Amino acid sequence: MEDPLKELYTExxxxxxxxxxxxxxxxxxxxxxxxxxxFAAGGELLYHADDQPIPYRPTPHFARWAPVxxxxxLLIFRPGETPTLIRVVPRDYWYEPPAPVxxxxxxxxxxxxxxxxxxxxxxxxxxxxxxxxxxDLEVAEALGIDEEAIEPEELMARLDWLRGLKTPYEVECIRxxxxxxxxxxxxxxxxxxxxxxxxxxxxxxxxxxxxxxTELPYANIIAWNEHAATLHYQSKDRGDPPLTANLLIxxxxxxxxYASDITRTYPxxxxxxxxxxIVDRLDTxxxxxxxxxxxxxxxVELHEAAHRGIADILxxxxxxxxxxEEAFERQLTDPFFPHGLGHHLGLQVHDVGGRQAAPEGGxxxxxxxxxYLRTTREMAAGQVLTIEPGxxxxxxxxxPHRQGGHASAFDWKLIDEELIVCGGVRxxxxxxxxxxxxxxxxxxxxxxxxx
Ligand code: GLY
Ligand code: MN
Ligand code: MN
Numbered sequence: 001m002e003d004p005l006k007e008l009y010t011e012x013x014x015x016x017x018x019x020x021x022x023x024x025x026x027x028x029x030x031x032x033x034x035x036x037x038x039f040a041a042g043g044e045l046l047y048h049a050d051d052q053p054i055p056y057r058p059t060p061h062f063a064r065w066a067p068v069x070x071x072x073x074l075l076i077f078r079p080g081e082t083p084t085l086i087r088v089v090p091r092d093y094w095y096e097p098p099a100p101v102x103x104x105x106x107x108x109x110x111x112x113x114x115x116x117x118x119x120x121x122x123x124x125x126x127x128x129x130x131x132x133x134x135x136d137l138e139v140a141e142a143l144g145i146d147e148e149a150i151e152p153e154e155l156m157a158r159l160d161w162l163r164g165l166k167t168p169y170e171v172e173c174i175r176x177x178x179x180x181x182x183x184x185x186x187x188x189x190x191x192x193x194x195x196x197x198x199x200x201x202x203x204x205x206x207x208x209x210x211x212x213x214t215e216l217p218y219a220n221i222i223a224w225n226e227h228a229a230t231l232h233y234q235s236k237d238r239g240d241p242p243l244t245a246n247l248l249i250x251x252x253x254x255x256x257x258y259a260s261d262i263t264r265t266y267p268x269x270x271x272x273x274x275x276x277x278i279v280d281r282l283d284t285x286x287x288x289x290x291x292x293x294x295x296x297x298x299x300v301e302l303h304e305a306a307h308r309g310i311a312d313i314l315x316x317x318x319x320x321x322x323x324x325e326e327a328f329e330r331q332l333t334d335p336f337f338p339h340g341l342g343h344h345l346g347l348q349v350h351d352v353g354g355r356q357a358a359p360e361g362g363x364x365x366x367x368x369x370x371x372y373l374r375t376t377r378e379m380a381a382g383q384v385l386t387i388e389p390g391x392x393x394x395x396x397x398x399x400p401h402r403q404g405g406h407a408s409a410f411d412w413k414l415i416d417e418e419l420i421v422c423g424g425v426r427x428x429x430x431x432x433x434x435x436x437x438x439x440x441x442x443x444x445x446x447x448x449x450x451x
Contacts, residue, residue: 005172006104012169013082013108016064016162021079023158032154038127038143039065039075040134043117055214058257060347061133061159066105067256070098072117074124074139085111086120103256118142131155157361164344164353165382171432171441173258174345174384177217178430178442180253181260184209185446188222189266192247198222199236201249209253217259218349221250228265228423229394231339244268246275246422252349259349261386262442263428264449272418278317279425282391283448285309286427289341290387293431293438299375299385300367303341306389307333313391319419322409331369332409335397340366340373342386345430350374351384383433384441392424 024034041058056071065075065083072088085105089097105111114120121142128144131152140150166174187208188201196204201222206213223233224241228248250263267276289306311327314320314336320327327333344351354375357364366373375385393415401410427449432439 003104005169006107008167008169008172009104010108012167013065015167017077017083019162020077020159023155023162024079026158027152027154030154032152033129034131034149034152034155035129036076036078036127037131037133037155038124038140038145039077040132040136040139041068041071041073041075042134043136043139044071059134060163060257060352063257063347064163066109067101067103068098068105069101072120074120076124076127076130083109085109086123087111087113088117088120089113089115091115101256133159154361157356158359160352161356161359163346163351164356164377165380166346166384166432167382170258170346171382171384173256174260174430174432175441176255177253177258177260178262179445180209180255181251181262181442182445184211184251184253185249185262185264188247188249188251189264192244192266192268195240195244197236197238197240198224198227199238201247202236205249205251211253215254217252217254217261221248221263223248223250223423225421226393226423228425229392229420230423231390231392243270243421245270245272246425248423248426250426250428257347259345259347260430260442261345261349261388261428262430262446263388263426264446265425265427266449267422271422274317274319274414274418275422275425278313278319278391278419279427279449281313281317282310282389282425283427283450285313286387286389286429289389290429290431290438290440290443293379293385293387293433295379295381295433295435297379299341299377299379300370300373302379302387303370303373303375306341307337310337310389310391318411319414320409321411327409330406330409332401332406334369335394335401336391337389338372338392338394338397339388339390340370340375342388342428343374344377345384345386353377379433381433381435385431385433386428387431388426388428390424390426392426393419393422394424395420 039062041062044056045054074086077083131149132140132145184205187204221233227233248265252260310333311324315324344354364376430442
């Protein structure tokens with residue numbers, strides 16, 4: 001029987017080739033001629049004045065072609081042809097050459113194996129009229145490619161736009177990445193009951209997902225109590241928490257270069273009832289927002305609906321003493337939900353093209369009230385978006401409201417005596433937008449906080 005992943009991957013390559021043929025044809029129609037595109041994986045970089053490498057990641061546009069490990073590979077794309085991968089496998093005894101990946105790419109793409117970056121350049125053939133996508137400018141120069149053909153803006157806009165529309169293969173990789181994260185989330189959740197340190201829970205996550213630290217798509221957030229109020233909390237405390245009110249875990253996994261990005265919040269034994277209620281209500285709101293992911297709809301409006309839903313929660317739980325409508329209009333939800341509702345997800349955790357206006361380029365700025373909203377592009381079938389509303393109790397953002405006209409709208413006693421210690425709640429899933437409605441790629445694997 002044919003391997004289903006190979007089938008999906010074969011279609012992916014076929015589709016991406018046709019997309020990029022069309023992109024080059026569109027540019028040619030505007031007088032910008034490129035005979036093809038060289039995608040460069042990129043070289044390894046070292047820490048300053050050191051011989052130790054910075055953990056390596058390939059150029060994402062290269063990674064869209066194949067999940068090849070290690071640096072310096074080239075992918076030569078010529079319109080109308082299956083692209084050739086020039087894979088660099090050093091003959092080395094200091095470091096192990098990058099391991100082959102259990103993936104069907106060598107059966108689908110012609111692969112030429114060479115021993116050095118210089119050999120890869122030599123094997124590229126006549127590419128001086130090509131565009132170059134990558135960060136090693138010396139490689140472009142060695143290939144004879146003009147400076148103006150290095151990541152030309154009009155071409156990059158088209159490639160970025162296309163990365164926003166996932167092929168079925170890419171969706172499958174993201175789904176597998178969510179499946180891979182699931183045992184990590186389950187392990188951290190059950191470990192939390194015994195009150196382990198953030199560091200111990202992080203180590204348990206790595207073991208359960210069979211990831212090295214450097215293979216994660218982003219730094220895990222494993223946050224006890226008030227640490228959950230730091231949106232990208234990066235530390236991993238060594239000590240067991242003195243009390244256990246809340247645990248927030250925002251952690252993903254990687255499969256064939258694609259990321260998942262998942263957050264759950266688990267109130268613990270010392271959590272006050274009001275916080276449990278906030279978590280339950282935010283979970284209901286999050287599922288409603290996931291349900292509203294539809295082609296042709298505005299993500300900005302969805303973000304606004306999140307603020308309105310959060311205003312309801314803050315009113316109903318007594319955190320704000322004004323009506324939900326008034327809370328929204330007076331922007332009192334902003335200190336509690338200071339980030340965007342979500343972002344595109346794919347080869348990068350914050351994937352490209354989320355604010356792009358059209359395939360040709362242009363930027364749609366977020367409304368001034370929501371400067372951190374990463375997604376202003378209209379929703380379309382094939383996009384994978386995170387939906388991640390949150391409610392946080394962040395002293396720095398609450399401080400300015402303690403005096404002045406808005407102060408009486410807040411229940412400070414409730415905030416200070418019961419909620420600050422919990423840090424906050426975020427619930428995040430990875431959602432595929434389709435014509436037939438949304439598909440949550442992560443919740444089936446990870447479950448909800450009450451499951
Ligand atoms: N884990 C980073 C984010 O949710 O955007
Ligand atoms: Mn996210
Ligand atoms: Mn996240």
